[in-house]
Amino acid sequence: MTSVEEPARPGERIRDAARTRAEILDVATQEFARAGYDGARVDEIAARTRTTKRMIYYYFGGKEQLFTAVLERAYGVIREAEQQLDVDHLDPVAAIRRLAELTFDHHEQHPDFIRLVSIENIHEAHHIAGSEMLGTIGSPALDVIRRILASGQESGLFTADVDAVDLHAMISSFCFFRVANRHTFGALFGRDLLDGAQRAHYRAMLGDMVIAYLTAERSAD
Amino acid sequence: MTSVEEPARPGERIRDAARTRAEILDVATQEFARAGYDGARVDEIAARTRTTKRMIYYYFGGKEQLFTAVLERAYGVIREAEQQLDVDHLDPVAAIRRLAELTFDHHEQHPDFIRLVSIENIHEAHHIAGSEMLGTIGSPALDVIRRILASGQESGLFTADVDAVDLHAMISSFCFFRVANRHTFGALFGRDLLDGAQRAHYRAMLGDMVIAYLTAERSAD
DNA sequence: CAACCAATGTACGAACTAGTACGTTAGCTA
DNA sequence: TAGCTAACGTACTAGTTCGTACATTGGTTG
Numbered sequence: 001m002t003s004v005e006e007p008a009r010p011g012e013r014i015r016d017a018a019r020t021r022a023e024i025l026d027v028a029t030q031e032f033a034r035a036g037y038d039g040a041r042v043d044e045i046a047a048r049t050r051t052t053k054r055m056i057y058y059y060f061g062g063k064e065q066l067f068t069a070v071l072e073r074a075y076g077v078i079r080e081a082e083q084q085l086d087v088d089h090l091d092p093v094a095a096i097r098r099l100a101e102l103t104f105d106h107h108e109q110h111p112d113f114i115r116l117v118s119i120e121n122i123h124e125a126h127h128i129a130g131s132e133m134l135g136t137i138g139s140p141a142l143d144v145i146r147r148i149l150a151s152g153q154e155s156g157l158f159t160a161d162v163d164a165v166d167l168h169a170m171i172s173s174f175c176f177f178r179v180a181n182r183h184t185f186g187a188l189f190g191r192d193l194l195d196g197a198q199r200a201h202y203r204a205m206l207g208d209m210v211i212a213y214l215t216a217e218r219s220a221d
Numbered sequence: 222m223t224s225v226e227e228p229a230r231p232g233e234r235i236r237d238a239a240r241t242r243a244e245i246l247d248v249a250t251q252e253f254a255r256a257g258y259d260g261a262r263v264d265e266i267a268a269r270t271r272t273t274k275r276m277i278y279y280y281f282g283g284k285e286q287l288f289t290a291v292l293e294r295a296y297g298v299i300r301e302a303e304q305q306l307d308v309d310h311l312d313p314v315a316a317i318r319r320l321a322e323l324t325f326d327h328h329e330q331h332p333d334f335i336r337l338v339s340i341e342n343i344h345e346a347h348h349i350a351g352s353e354m355l356g357t358i359g360s361p362a363l364d365v366i367r368r369i370l371a372s373g374q375e376s377g378l379f380t381a382d383v384d385a386v387d388l389h390a391m392i393s394s395f396c397f398f399r400v401a402n403r404h405t406f407g408a409l410f411g412r413d414l415l416d417g418a419q420r421a422h423y424r425a426m427l428g429d430m431v432i433a434y435l436t437a438e439r440s441a442d
Numbered sequence: 443c444a445a446c447c448a449a450t451g452t453a454c455g456a457a458c459t460a461g462t463a464c465g466t467t468a469g470c471t472a
Numbered sequence: 473t474a475g476c477t478a479a480c481g482t483a484c485t486a487g488t489t490c491g492t493a494c495a496t497t498g499g500t501t502g
Binding site: 183 | 426
């Protein structure tokens with residue numbers, strides 16, 4: 001999520017709209033993820049860029065629109081990552097497990113994104129609802145799941161009555177919870193869900209869970 | 222979570238420390254859950270009680286301690302509900318399913334609690350860490366899971382290599398995600414996870430998932 | 443019933459914070 | 473190279489927000 005970090009070579013061009021804008025977005029992402037929407041300080045964001053608060057209003061209009069822009073970029077990153085998914089050469093069971101693992105990895109690698117999603121939910125997805133881009137972004141992962149699911153159900157391997165959206169929710173639940181609730185869970189149960197030594201364990205647990213659910217023997221219904 | 226609502230019978234005693242304190246807690250719970258820690262307004266909380274802001278500082282000391290008190294009470298409610306759990310008369314499979322369903326119901330019935338947990342995680346469980354009560358609250362549900370798990374594993378019904386804390390995380394993940402991420406999920410995928418018509422479907426899905434995971438046939442390892 | 447203190451209310455202040463009015467400059471273009 | 477505009481900086485303000493100093497009263501107890 002860090003897209004800008006040129007060491008400010010002196011003497012070089014001082015004006016660079018694209019870079020200024022991107023730098024504001026980078027810092028704003030950190031600040032909003034750190035403190036929530038209301039906890040984030042516009043002055044603090046400005047102070048941590050090479051430009052001034054004036055530029056935030058110049059480029060984004062206000063705090064609210066800045067947060068929306070942060071969300072849009074964060075979801076854009078996810079979308080790009082999902083477009084890299086390539087599991088079509090695997091059999092359905094292996095493909096689902098691989099997809100689950102990649103989802104697991106991606107959540108772990110983007111805690112700031114998880115925090116932004118939590119924050120946006122506190123605000124009842126108000127900013128997403130007001131964003132043209134986010135309303136119609138779609139989800140490449142969903143298409144992948146749809147294909148695997150169709151293939152697995154057709155062959156009789158998958159017995160579960162789920163569609164792609166539900167399965168996506170199931171996989172995301174586990175990955176999201178592990179990152180989002182790390183702190184309260186750790187404080188209450190004395191177990192760090194992000195402990196590196198347990199990583200493989202939880203990763204396998206997720207895969208086992210999803211496969212077991214999809215392939216379980218079911219009584220006629 | 223509404224523990225106070227006497228219709229303020231005029232002429233009756235005006236001073237009631239316990240009621241004033243409880244009323245502040247009720248309103249504060251709503252306000253913090255509504256807007257997050259920084260979004261919540263002390264003046265707003267005061268305005269919605271029958272007392273004044275002065276009393277918030279008199280009883281709780283400050284906004285930070287008020288939020289901690291709100292969390293302590295919210296977790297206390299959960300703890301009490303968990304103590305009502307009674308599934309010991311069921312066989313392990315039925316017991317786990319029942320436990321999952323009760324967890325599902327409880328999450329659905331307490332969205333404010335879910336929001337508070339999300340908010341507390343944004344603040345990295347800072348308030349829980351600073352609370353004597355919350356550090357040592359324990360979890361009755363965990364004991365129940367431990368018993369069921371031991372019984373199921375002993376009889377060979379359960380093949381999965383999990384302990385109670387992990388299983389609790391698995392069950393909670395699904396329940397928590399459904400409530401916490403309702404808004405972004407709905408906005409992005411056009412599906413309301415709390416839609417009443419889908420409730421039974423998701424409730425069964427959770428039970429199926431957990432049972433399938435616990436009882437799946439496993440290759441030797 | 444006097445005295446005392448817990449409980450409550452009023453009014454205010456100091457600090458913060460989003461946002462803006464106004465002025466300046468870099469660098470492109472005619 | 474003159475001029476124009478996008479890009480940028482400074483300084484300020486209006487409104488908010490947590491917190492408190494000070495005054496008051498109800499009820500309980502010796």
